[in-house]
Amino acid sequence: MDWLWKALGGKSGRNQKKSQAVVAKAQSAAQALAELDDAALADRARALTSQGELADPAEFLAVLGVATQRTLKIAPFDVQSQATLRLLEGDVVHMATGEGKTLVGAMAATGYALLGKRVHVITVNDYLARRDAEWNRPLVEFFGLTVASVTEGMIPEERRVAYASDVVYAPVNEIGFDVLRDQLITRREDAVQRGADVAIVDEADSVLVDEALVPLVLAGSVPGSAPTGQITHIVRGLTEDNDFTIDDDRRNVFLTEAGAHKVERALGIDSLYSDEHVGTTLVQVNLALHARALLVRDVHYIVREGKVLLIDESKGRVADLQRWPDGIQAAVEAKEGLDVTDGGRILDSITLQALLGRYPRVCGMTGTAVEATDQLRQFYDLRVSVIDRNRELQRFDQADRIYATNVDKERAIMSEIAGLHAKGQPVLIGTQDVAESEQLATALREQGIECSVLNAKNDAEEARIIAEAGDIGRVTVSTQMAGRGTDIRLGGADERDRDAVVELGGLAVIGTAKHRSSRLDNQLRGRAGRQGDPGLSMFFVSLEDDVVVSGGAGEDVTLTPRADGLIESSRAQRFVDHCQRVTEGQLLEIHAQTWKYNKLISDQRSIIDARRARLLDTDLAWQELAERAPERAAELMGLPEDIRVQAARDIMLFHLDNGWSEHLALLDDVRESIHLKAIARETPIDEFHRIAVTEFKTLAQTAVDEAVQTFKSVRIDEDGAHLSDAGLNRPSATWTYMVGDNPLANKGKSLISGIASIFK
Template identity: 70%
Template structure:
């Protein structure tokens, strides 16, 4: 910690006095810059190290100045005072809010260098491989100037390459890659096989997305075992069901239920007497419900793509293909069956961890994003993090127009096309934010019908992301993109090289159009933030219809009646207030989902820490042999002739096998409990209390069984100079494992109702 940390912590990291003191330090840094710039490279690097010799920064002002001079010398980037202020707040452990285009990449890297010079290993957590690789390469000259090793962990690296990468002082890596490596390390039986070197600090880019929106998304390590497969017969039977007659969908479109008529139709098609008989309720009914979910709630080109005979999920919060993401096995199989594809192998979950639990493993967490203020409560509640708002380097010139409200989706979408055409006719660049692939392609086609050239950025072509985004500010450019959050590339007026900057600025800068409101205003603000970069002019506007999901869900069946003009537009203040109310309601729903899910996950996360500690003891000490010898002294005596290291490793492998197996069984049990725990409310029991009671009871049983089974194996299996022959007794770890994210993000709702007919969105 820097020397005056105690004062700011006492004040709370959000107070205005904090920012005044930050600015005072930054102002003092300016006085050091001219003198430091005269030092040669070796002296400048040495001075940075002298200022951090005791694990803290002795003179924050001079240190910021040193970092600024080094940045300019190695990268050609001279940080603005607001960037230096942001570095200071990150070093104090805050989440900083900086507007798009204000230079978060440099800020994060300067702060990471500061932590590393203080002797802390830093994981600079990104949202994808591209940003990890790009930023590590971009910032490498500055890091190496300071004598720091820097690396990037990406999906393509081999195990040995990953192991080496994690030893660097500063590691750029996607959050999923770190999580999956942590999960894989929880399966090793020799410490030398572990990949991740522990880090002291997680510096999180797009912090609100990682720490809040996706915090409770589980990362999963699975092993090859048969899963639940939905047969083609069931898929065919479900395909002919009709909504409202045979099944009903709840208001927030997250759950679907068979009606009595629907159940009878399915029973007739399958030739069974009742789906609810004991022989069917745990098998056939489960498969029917999975097939129905796939049929009614998951849509091609909205929730997933089909490419090369495989289903690829779409990350709704970022508009990209989620290469390592899948639904739970039964649902994945149901979607594959629905699309007529080969059903992929199921698997048994070996281990799982949420992003929130992953982040809580770090001793220190800080982060940066363009929209942190709206997530202040969650960041404080779940991570004890404070938010610091960093002002813009240049005053905001963007004009944010009031939302344009329409009675129907058809009228709204027609107005969107008209508005884009009008803006394009002047040469002003337009960026349109849509909510899914199908909507982006329908809009692109509607614009093409008017002879307007369009660049489309969605999950089908996200490999071209950097080029498309970089060119979005050029003269006459129209770019249609699904979800701009975390794209990581600035949109410069006048194109990637800024050649036509002044011409575009005279036209009003980049115009941003949102085709619907998101379920949280943070995502709207992330899209708005693409315009008005670094004091440039800009324009933003959002189109809303009374049929949009956010309005229908937030209205809870109580729509208002409002007069519209001949084009379907509603101008009344009452309608505007109603739409704002609906969005607040959906935001409240998301908060409630997060809070409830957190309560269920927290106990398992705590239990997981106990498992981690147990594994550490077994891996790093002779604890396994000591415990087994105490419980089976005769067997230990029989094996005393073996080399101590051989016997220790044999005992270690036996105990770890049973600990890991029982933990996997515990996860499966608690998943089943979670699915049915709501039924406890019928018996006037509190579901969360019952869940905790069962989890504690089952965890105690896990611990007992793991030890008892290990003792039994120790006594029965062959142990010789080659070690423990676990395979001979059928104690086999899965020969194949894979990782994925369970897709259950409440932010994944589409802005335009998918039921209105995707093909007619912009007709």
């Protein structure tokens, strides 16, 4: 294994052998520990961790193993104990699907808690947070520790109680939104978060890489703005090529001169580009055009119960709480004839990458960490530890089947599914988006093949559908990432027909296209072949697929297909692999560039956080205001000290928060237009840094100056500072959402990078 560790840039083979030796030693210690009663065993664990570090890692693993058997009725495999040790040493653990990552996370979380660390176990959704917290409860409580979960529907009081636990399970977005909401409090007791020492990230590559650049946004409600009904109707009547054009990668749309004249005539105005209309009417027309031409229902979003719900391209399911920038969101709602929701002034935002950077220690587990080694090391300084399978892999991974056209490919996919289904072998088909999943399901049913569909439209049924996907004759059509965290057991959830399915060859996984990252392919492939089960995986590729067209742009490749469209040459496989590597490289480069932008904002946030904490926890606000406005301070000396201090705190925090909100809005505008700096031969990132640093210095001074003016003029009495009388209102309602920030997302979903262009 030494060559593999060196290739991965992970822990050395020597350290890997060392951890295996520790596990072997733990086996020897377990027999004597098993004779202790519960109280003595718990006492032994506390003795081994009393100094904040493991006095004897082998004995500690043995204690955890014995306690797990008593509480969860599961004896950890050696590989699970080894993975637990690697987590306790701060690695990202690569474990194959079905190897028991949930137990590993539970043991590591319990171990960290015994070491006196507050632990957040970060999941990808509410269901897994609730499920895993309750499942792990007996083990955590065995040692006198506490465990809880935080989920979307909880009120602040419930969250506050949950976060006080030693081990907290929560989706990453809930933790992030609570961090943002705590940045609005004016009294320390109103905070719900307590921070944590350790983040154990389940599905680590999904959270730390795929969604790392997703900004979590906290907004204060303001009326939404959308194209008028007249503009939406006019744009609906425009035709591509004549009235508007779309660029090759379908990220931007532009009115032609003829299209602009058509809109002007319909609106009865002289020019869209006049001073009167360029900042209003033209913007609305472009928003409506963007929504009409680039955003496709059932590919980029679905409509459910009168609401537009975005689809997460990496998961193929509804992106809870995610929305586009307000103008685009409103335009899509208008396009669909729905009520336009409130927009919002951004009060604060934080990327998942910056959020995870707040934890002193981050570790995690996933089935596809190896492929993300470079990103994990570059952006988090994390190492990958590969854990061997408990049982040898029995899945057969076929070579890609490459076709000349989509029509040829789709015909071959239907034929393959029909053949597998005819003999009763369960089939899981991974599609690229909701529209494809439903089209495929319709085609299968027309051929008499019943199937379950798992996509963004019915994700509430996810666990049930995926659990049965391994039963005899079952055909499941799914979008990417569906059911992650739920095992597909051969023979159904109760494994009643396991032997029969094994005889048939196990679960067959079919990918209808290659993804932009090989990790996503491997996530789908990994649904088959759990714990030594037999299985089969195959991917179908067309030269018209998005990843091939994008990654192969500019390549002159001539490939000759058979009569049925199949291309059998090894050159075709090399070309497809090349295209995927190109898109992976583009994604890594974009991540690196975006990280540079976000890193400065994150550093500035740390300064704001520190300033805010001092204002919240001390009388600094009163001291600073009294020093700058001594006469006003003297007038207020008759008030109780706590009222004076809180009034000063409210004033200072209002202007600090308001300044930070305006700073974020400014930097967003700068970043959207920074590409213009390249035209002037300036380096965009350097120019961004220059502006950001200059404006941040102004923010700090302006916030204090404005606070002094408010302190001098606002009414302050026994009820505190009456900021609302001066029109200084904090938002009465706030809401949260997420904004995609992936400029290589498929077919127009990359709105952050493209949105500036529609205003040209």
